[in-house]
Amino acid sequence: MSVDFGTVSRRTFLTTTAVALGSTALRVNSASPEERTVGFALVGIGNLSMGQLLPAFAECKLARPVALVSGHPPKAKEQAAKYGIDLKNIYDYDHFDSIKENPAVDVVYIVLPNGMHAEYAIRAAQAGKHVLCEKPMANTPSECQAMIDACRDAQRKLMIAYRLQYEPVTQKAIELARSPEAVGVLKQVTAEGGFSIGDPLQWRLNRKLAGGGSLMDIGIYALQAARYLTGEEPVEVTAISYATPNDPRFKEVEETVEFDLRFESGAVGSCLSSYGFGCNRFRVYGTRGQIQSEPFLSYQGNRLWQGEDRQGDGLAIKQGNHFALEMDHFAQCVLNDEAPKTPGEEGLRDVKIISAIYEASESGTAVKIA
Amino acid sequence: MSVDFGTVSRRTFLTTTAVALGSTALRVNSASPEERTVGFALVGIGNLSMGQLLPAFAECKLARPVALVSGHPPKAKEQAAKYGIDLKNIYDYDHFDSIKENPAVDVVYIVLPNGMHAEYAIRAAQAGKHVLCEKPMANTPSECQAMIDACRDAQRKLMIAYRLQYEPVTQKAIELARSPEAVGVLKQVTAEGGFSIGDPLQWRLNRKLAGGGSLMDIGIYALQAARYLTGEEPVEVTAISYATPNDPRFKEVEETVEFDLRFESGAVGSCLSSYGFGCNRFRVYGTRGQIQSEPFLSYQGNRLWQGEDRQGDGLAIKQGNHFALEMDHFAQCVLNDEAPKTPGEEGLRDVKIISAIYEASESGTAVKIA
Structure with a gap:
């Protein structure tokens, strides 16, 4: 289910708006805490997304794939079908910002080439989404700082996907x-x-x-x-x-x-x-x-x-699945309004x-x- | 047996002077090549000499311990007795140069602290002995160069004891x-x-x-x-x-x-x-x-x-005994007038x-x- 901490408390939101969202990840009977889930949009459908991340969701307790952002619509559709993602939740890069209107998406997971991380992380934050970003965080410290600033300004969480720290x-x-x-x-x-x-x-x-x-x-x-x-x-x-x-x-x-x-x-x-x-x-x-x-x-x-x-x-x-553990960690941070273990500052440091x-x-x- | 290539050919020396030398390593019947041995004096009787080198001679085919140089006469005597070294072939540092007069000693193996290598290697060469020296060759490149020069001037061989290269x-x-x-x-x-x-x-x-x-x-x-x-x-x-x-x-x-x-x-x-x-x-x-x-x-x-x-x-x-292989290599170089695999130049380079x-x-x- 979708959550938004911008204006209402997480619990209030969960209990009052769940039915109205229409997300594929929505569970109508999810009022009990153990059934809450968090919707992820993957940005970039390369080897990591197809080979690791999308399969890993099957082992997640909290994170669910709900949207894909790709420059290759046929590939996106094929992957969406494979993982039960609603075809209307496929975006290309030109229409990425309209993800703002999609309440099914809580988290945008940036799986793009490094040089594109900053732009899409910032656009995701500005679209009101929490941001999980692959390592390295960006090409330069100033790009990293801009990502941190954008997420802070948008009151969205930012985590760098250092999977090993979660396994x-x-x-x-x-x-x-x-x-x-x-x-x-x-x-x-x-x-x-x-x-x-x-x-x-x-x-x-x-x-x-x-x-x-x-x-x-x-x-x-x-x-x-x-x-x-x-x-x-x-x-x-x-x-x-x-x-x-x-x-x-x-x-x-x-x-x-x-x-x-x-x-x-x-x-x-x-x-x-x-x-x-x-x-x-x-x-x-x-x-x-x-x-x-x-x-x-x-x-x-x-x-x-x-x-x-x-x-x-x-x-x-x-051992467990590193990506499932990592994505669930961020989902839990989102659900419980907690700070991720590997925030933007950790990525900036590297x-x-x-x-x-x-x-x-x-x-x-x-x-x-x- | 003792060899000296300074003035006569090795073979001539071996066949004409062997009887006269009186070395403890001397074998009167050693005219056949397979029975030649080379007499080693160890300079410095620390852990390496006592724990490794002296025991290793038992596994040598060519190298024989014939003399000890030490600042601790009781320790030297004890070790000499243990390894069948003639007590008259024990030297202290003050009388080290008189090793020149001892034809039983072909090789001086320097097993002293690094800062003393150059002095004793040079004195050994000037006493007409071939020099095997522990690593590191010396404290400074200029000391190393002085050792190389001294051995070259005395027409003596110089090898650095990089045992691993021999095993x-x-x-x-x-x-x-x-x-x-x-x-x-x-x-x-x-x-x-x-x-x-x-x-x-x-x-x-x-x-x-x-x-x-x-x-x-x-x-x-x-x-x-x-x-x-x-x-x-x-x-x-x-x-x-x-x-x-x-x-x-x-x-x-x-x-x-x-x-x-x-x-x-x-x-x-x-x-x-x-x-x-x-x-x-x-x-x-x-x-x-x-x-x-x-x-x-x-x-x-x-x-x-x-x-x-x-x-x-x-x-x-x-695997074999590293020290025995190393000492036999140098003994063979001495017997056959060959260049050692790890000469002074190798030590200088390091x-x-x-x-x-x-x-x-x-x-x-x-x-x-x-």
Whole structure:
């Protein structure tokens, strides 16, 4: 069901307007709290939406797909039919702003190329919708700040879709990384995210659309890991970046970035980002012990070990669907008027650090992070 | 038996002077090539000598312990008795130069604190002995160069004791890392060496004796791995270093250094060195595949895997005693008048890079390596 906290209380709205909304996600008998749902519009129907997000709704308790925004109407219709989305809730980009009139849509989930995040997040907020936005939040810190401002001005919630922070393997890793019993004093995090990227024509290799190369897309997972495992913010960064000469994939963006982070406590992060080869692991070293994970950023099957040696598949942790957990978290924030765990400020922080990493690699100097 | 290539051919010497030398390592019937041995004097009887080198001689085919140089006569006598070394072949540092008169000693193996390597290597060469020297070669590039010059002037051989380059797990790793079938184009090496150091009063934590902190002692293994796995020399380095404030161990030297190396081909090395926590692994990423090793620098039990996943204990490789292999290599070079695989120039290269790493971490800038 649809909710709007702009003018009436959530509960009042839920009990007085539910019948009138006509949403496909509407449940007439949803007065009881456990049956409330939140309607999501996905903006951008690429691989992530089709391969992960739309299927994930089946595992959601609160989030429901109610609308699609796409530049490809036939594809949108096909996906809508597949997931029971009302065909009248399909929008193209020209008519996106009319989503304002659609009470079935509570949340707009931005699944567009990075360079389009800011525009659509701001338009969604101005249309009165809560905004869930894929990582990286945007291409630049100023775009991120504009998104935060727009959502604040519209009194809408803003969350960045850092799915790993919502799933139990990562949560267990964070718990152990900060545990004096498991790790002692945390001294070092190494974290690596990379894959060999394919089609040279894809948007991820276009500077305007992607904002950068591997660091924006996959290296950000290594940065996130260094931050959430230490629980600290870096104060200084050094970096080296590289792109294979004459590789058609890397005409506009970097292939590989190594970046080293110095944290306030003295803990150090050594991170790797690549579009040239696959890497997917972190390790936390402390004075007393270590934890390690590999893979750590996959959609499923992530593994976590405590100690130096790897015993089998690691700790037994029920994993769940990352996207379902993430979308339900935001749905719950919307329903209960709570602050999301990974708000716009979290996304801005990463984009600021990423900017500093690029500055460090371009200048060949250590860059302080404010 | 003792050999001296200064004035006569090795073979002539072997067949004409063997009986006259009176060495404990002498074998009167050693005219046949397979029974030749080379006499080693160990300079410095610390943990490495007592725990590794002296026991390793039992597994050597060519190298024999024939003399000890120590500032602790009772300890030297005890060890001499244990390993069948003639008590008259025990020297203290004041009388070290008289080793010149001892034909039983072919090789002087320098196992002293780093800051003493240059002095004793040069004195050994001037005493007419071949020099095997522990890593790091010395505290500074100029000391290294002086050692190279002294050995060249004395026409003595000089080898740095990079034991891993003489043992089969490392050799297999190098083969795979450079294999187009196994790795494709090598893109990245990550390598980490560290342990939590104990007694704050030990020489490794004294700047004058050690030349630096973890990087000199254990990080050098990560640097070596990045170099021997890529088969390339780094052209640029960035680094961050750290020492826990008020930790009595790190008053004079660094605790942890992260350093990133850019190689000529574009391959990148991400290395970690620490006295604060244990780490002992490398991984090589290529366009086609990867190899990984953990531990990679231990005295035994090193493991190597091909591919992303770890199957059991990795590739089945008969390991051997690293020190015995290393000492026998040098003995063979002496016997056959061959150049060692890891000559002084190899040690100098590492010390030059280490100087650049320290410069990069101190200045916060990327440093070019000549």
